[in-house]
Amino acid sequence: GAGVSQSPSNKVTEKGKDVELRCDPISGHTALYWYRQSLGQGLEFLIYFQGNSAPDKSGLPSDRFSAERTGGSVSTLTIQRTQQEDSAVYLCASSLAWLAGEETQYFGPGTRLLVL
Amino acid sequence: TQLLEQSPQFLSIQEGENLTVYCNSSSVFSSLQWYRQEPGEGPVLLVTVVTGGEVKKLKRLTFQFGDARKDSSLHITAAQPGDTGLYLCAGALRGAQKLVFGQGTRLTINP
Numbered sequence: 090g091a092g093v094s095q096s097p098s099n100k101v102t103e104k105g106k107d108v109e110l111r112c113d114p115i116s117g118h119t120a121l122y123w124y125r126q127s128l129g130q131g132l133e134f135l136i137y138f139q140g141n142s143a144p145d146k147s148g149l150p151s152d153r154f155s156a157e158r159t160g161g162s163v164s165t166l167t168i169q170r171t172q173q174e175d176s177a178v179y180l181c182a183s184s185l186a187w188l189a190g191e192e193t194q195y196f197g198p199g200t201r202l203l204v205l
Numbered sequence: 206t207q208l209l210e211q212s213p214q215f216l217s218i219q220e221g222e223n224l225t226v227y228c229n230s231s232s233v234f235s236s237l238q239w240y241r242q243e244p245g246e247g248p249v250l251l252v253t254v255v256t257g258g259e260v261k262k263l264k265r266l267t268f269q270f271g272d273a274r275k276d277s278s279l280h281i282t283a284a285q286p287g288d289t290g291l292y293l294c295a296g297a298l299r300g301a302q303k304l305v306f307g308q309g310t311r312l313t314i315n316p
Binding site: 093124130131134137139144145148180187191196198 | 207236245250302
């Protein structure tokens, strides 16, 4: 069956440019999460969507980062005026719902972002 | 400051040996999950523990949730080269709709 897909798989950009990362969750999953992972480290929570609304944006590192979700499905994470410290793997995950963390989160393969 | 401290961060052992990975915090979690991640892929859930003192087994892997729900361990018996990967623990804080991840343990099993 179809899992979580992300595009592009790799993105190289120049400092100062804007980038848009896309996530297609598993069909029917109402919860969607964005994480950032630096060089084989743990995951840093960025934002969580329940349906189209984002009850928790606390992890977004700065106002250069924004995310939206439309139709309860596809989500895009936008980074404006990229900086070299934004270089990381951006992972998206989806789950049926949020149930005190007991629901399985299914992760996509990630987008590897390199800011030169 | 890392909310979930995972140790060791790197571990390289020989095939057939046993190992334990620890995940510790001063915070109480409503549940805790363990993931395994291969290079170029997203993490894959191994287990979820929700009750203090709970022990779950997955073949040669044994997971334990501390009685106070602040810590967890992953024990692998007779490690195999196929166990190589990045192991991540992640906890759900009560009232917060997100997972907090540890730094990960990069495990290498040498044939």
